[in-house]
Amino acid sequence: MKTLYDVQQLLKRFGIYVYVGKRLYDIEMMKIELEKLYENQLITKDDYLKAELILRREHRIEEEKAND
Structure with missing residues (x-):
C-alpha cells in the first residue's frame, strides 16, 4: 500500500466508498x-x-495547497 488509491481500494473491499466532494474532506x-x-x-x-x-501525508499535501 503506497498511495491514496490503495487506501480507497482497501475501503472498497468492505463496501466503503467515500466521496464528499472536496479531497481534504x-x-x-x-x-x-x-x-x-x-x-x-x-x-x-x-x-x-x-x-x-x-x-496523513495526503492531508498535509492538501493543506499546503490550500495555504498557497
Whole structure:
C-alpha cells in the first residue's frame, strides 16, 4: 500500500466508498472509516498503520495547497 488509491481500494473491499466532494474532506472521512475498521478488528495493525501514514501525508499535501 503506497498511495491514496490503495487506501480507497482497501475501503472498497468492505463496501466503503467515500466521496464528499472536496479531497481534504474525503481524506478525513477515509481516516474515520479506517479507524472503525481497525477498532472492529477487520484489518490488521500493519494495514492500518500504512493507510494512516498515507492519509496523513495526503492531508498535509492538501493543506499546503490550500495555504498557497
